[in-house]
Amino acid sequence: MTTEDGKADYDVLIIGAGIAGMYMLHRLREIGLTTRVLEAGTDVGGTWYWNRYPGARFDSESYSYGYSFSKELLEEWEWSEHFSPQPENLRYCNFVADKFGLRRDMDFNSKVTAAHFNDIANLWTLETEDGKHRTARFLITAIGVFAKPMMPAIDGIDSFKGEAYHTATWPHEQVSFEGKRVGVIGTGATAVQLIQEVAKTAGHLTVFQRTPNWCAPLHNRPITAEEQKEIKTSYEEIFAKCRASYAGFMHDSDRRRALQVSDEERQAFYEKLYREPGFGIWMGNFRDMLVDERANTTISEFVAGKIRERVKDPAIAEKLVPTNHGFGTRRVPMETHYYEVYNQDNVMLVDLRETPITRIMEAGIETSDEMHEFDMIVYATGFDAVTGGYSQIDIRGSGGRTLTDKWADGVRTFLGLQIEGFPNMFTLVGPHNAASFCNIPRCIEQNVDWMADLMTRVKADELNRIESTAEAEEEWTEHVHLMAQRMLFSKTNSWFTGINSNIEGRDQRSVLLYAGGAPGYRDKCDEVAAADYAGMILH
Ligand code: NAP
Numbered sequence: 001m002t003t004e005d006g007k008a009d010y011d012v013l014i015i016g017a018g019i020a021g022m023y024m025l026h027r028l029r030e031i032g033l034t035t036r037v038l039e040a041g042t043d044v045g046g047t048w049y050w051n052r053y054p055g056a057r058f059d060s061e062s063y064s065y066g067y068s069f070s071k072e073l074l075e076e077w078e079w080s081e082h083f084s085p086q087p088e089n090l091r092y093c094n095f096v097a098d099k100f101g102l103r104r105d106m107d108f109n110s111k112v113t114a115a116h117f118n119d120i121a122n123l124w125t126l127e128t129e130d131g132k133h134r135t136a137r138f139l140i141t142a143i144g145v146f147a148k149p150m151m152p153a154i155d156g157i158d159s160f161k162g163e164a165y166h167t168a169t170w171p172h173e174q175v176s177f178e179g180k181r182v183g184v185i186g187t188g189a190t191a192v193q194l195i196q197e198v199a200k201t202a203g204h205l206t207v208f209q210r211t212p213n214w215c216a217p218l219h220n221r222p223i224t225a226e227e228q229k230e231i232k233t234s235y236e237e238i239f240a241k242c243r244a245s246y247a248g249f250m251h252d253s254d255r256r257r258a259l260q261v262s263d264e265e266r267q268a269f270y271e272k273l274y275r276e277p278g279f280g281i282w283m284g285n286f287r288d289m290l291v292d293e294r295a296n297t298t299i300s301e302f303v304a305g306k307i308r309e310r311v312k313d314p315a316i317a318e319k320l321v322p323t324n325h326g327f328g329t330r331r332v333p334m335e336t337h338y339y340e341v342y343n344q345d346n347v348m349l350v351d352l353r354e355t356p357i358t359r360i361m362e363a364g365i366e367t368s369d370e371m372h373e374f375d376m377i378v379y380a381t382g383f384d385a386v387t388g389g390y391s392q393i394d395i396r397g398s399g400g401r402t403l404t405d406k407w408a409d410g411v412r413t414f415l416g417l418q419i420e421g422f423p424n425m426f427t428l429v430g431p432h433n434a435a436s437f438c439n440i441p442r443c444i445e446q447n448v449d450w451m452a453d454l455m456t457r458v459k460a461d462e463l464n465r466i467e468s469t470a471e472a473e474e475e476w477t478e479h480v481h482l483m484a485q486r487m488l489f490s491k492t493n494s495w496f497t498g499i500n501s502n503i504e505g506r507d508q509r510s511v512l513l514y515a516g517g518a519p520g521y522r523d524k525c526d527e528v529a530a531a532d533y534a535g536m537i538l539h
Pocket of ligand 1: 056057058152154187191193208209210382383501
């Protein structure tokens with residue numbers, strides 16, 4: 001898989017036609033670099049193309065999620081709900097692809113299986129599942145953090161005779177739950193959105209919960225004509241607010257500490273946050289809520305109280321209250337009447353901590369005390385998050401070293417955008433990048449704009465090779481670890497910390513996300529660029 005003549009098919013190959021890949025292509029075209037996007041799916045949209053399960057929607061305010069780079073686009077597009085549903089989100093991606101003619105530089109049904117760097121020619125050769133090879137000077141991955149869905153490691157999973165779906169590979173055709181006996185495994189952000197929908201029409205729904213999560217109300221509603229006008233005139237403010245906030249959302253932490261105020265004041269603040277739409281309760285809470293156990297306990301107790309109020313059966317309510325982690329230390333699923341679902345006669349909660357699944361059989365799911373028969377099983381069991389998208393491609397850098405080998409003792413990166421020993425490869429929204437813990441499009445635009453500046457330099461100076469130094473990588477990786485240490489989430493098991501019970505050996509926590517905040521990250525990236533890309537060698 002090498003090209004010795006030094007000529008490449010393209011200047012740049014991008015993997016993935018989601019939000020990041022689409023915008024990167026647009027910017028590289030402006031610079032005048034020949035670019036091709038390789039996408040496994042049949043069309044654009046990335047996460048919104050794959051995750052078509054009923055209930056899927058933004059947890060960010062719609063108008064804070066869309067691209068900000070084109071005034072015309074902002075003017076033309078109208079979101080219909082404050083937290084837009086998946087079909088509309090996918091329509092938006094299609095609208096952008098049409099408007100900027102993106103598809104003409106994209107190959108669909110082109111799942112990349114291998115990417116090898118040729119040290120002599122300074123070229124990447126990519127192989128797709130259909131056996132085709134394409135070469136480029138530069139490789140930009142835009143595969144997001146959820147490129148590899150995970151089925152649960154449960155015996156007999158293939159023996160089930162009914163309908164079976166994973167939420168991240170949901171069929172393009174309508175799936176009906178009407179009158180069916182449905183089993184859902186998982187209670188993460190995906191499952192919570194799905195369960196609310198399934199419960200509306202299923203004959204009977206059984207939810208298999210291993211770890212309860214702290215969920216908070218989304219308070220979604222349609223955008224009125226008046227609000228639409230206001231949104232259109234406020235985009236600058238909206239994006240400025242996101243830009244200044246820790247994780248690119250319209251919500252940023254309150255400057256007070258939780259225990260600095262009286263009990264009454266604190267309670268009133270939590271009540272207000274619980275009534276307000278979106279991530280305010282997570283991202284706009286007291287500033288020490290995610291770093292101080294005592295502060296965190298106060299919000300956990302508050303939300304536990306809400307769960308107990310909303311779920312009629314006290315025994316079921318207790319099963320739904322998390323006991324092994326504090327509020328916000330795992331991703332907070334946003335919900336609409338989720339807890340009330342458990343008051344319905346057609347819904348049953350199985351606590352897998354009491355009665356674990358023993359196997360899946362032809363007729364359904366067997367737990368240690370019962371056989372549950374189903375017409376349909378839905379696996380809302382998540383992903384091999386953050387690094388899974390990389391490990392499923394045979395990526396080999398300088399000297400043929402594999403990325404799997406490079407990261408065997410833990411992820412190491414420079415800015416979450418480059419990896420020492422993998423010249424000319426860049427990872428948008430990569431591990432250790434602020435974008436992996438962000439209102440993603442906001443951080444994607446930062447990543448892409450930074451890359452576009454670098455690629456402008458590449459074009460102007462006819463550069464052939466860019467690589468990070470081992471020292472720069474060491475320094476950044478240490479900084480990422482330091483930032484993670486102060487966060488309570490680093491003491492919790494979840495995809496944030498690389499824990500995955502369905503993958504052997506993934507029971508030790510690791511540092512995957514950059515927790516230093518988007519503004520600080522942006523400053524660091526800008527500093528590197530201003531210092532003529534300090535930490536990177538440009539040939
Ligand atoms: P997830 O958070 O990893 O949740 C997976 C669920 O499946 C967990 O409840 C997990 O239980 C359970 N599970 C996995 N394997 C199991 C097994 N073998 N037996 C029993 N239960 C098992 O995945 P997700 O819900 O798909 O969400 C992933 C991320 O996607 C979210 O955190 C969020 O960042 C993103 N997301 C975003 C949106 C949005 O923006 N609107 C919506 C949905 C998801 P344990 O917790 O015990 O492991």
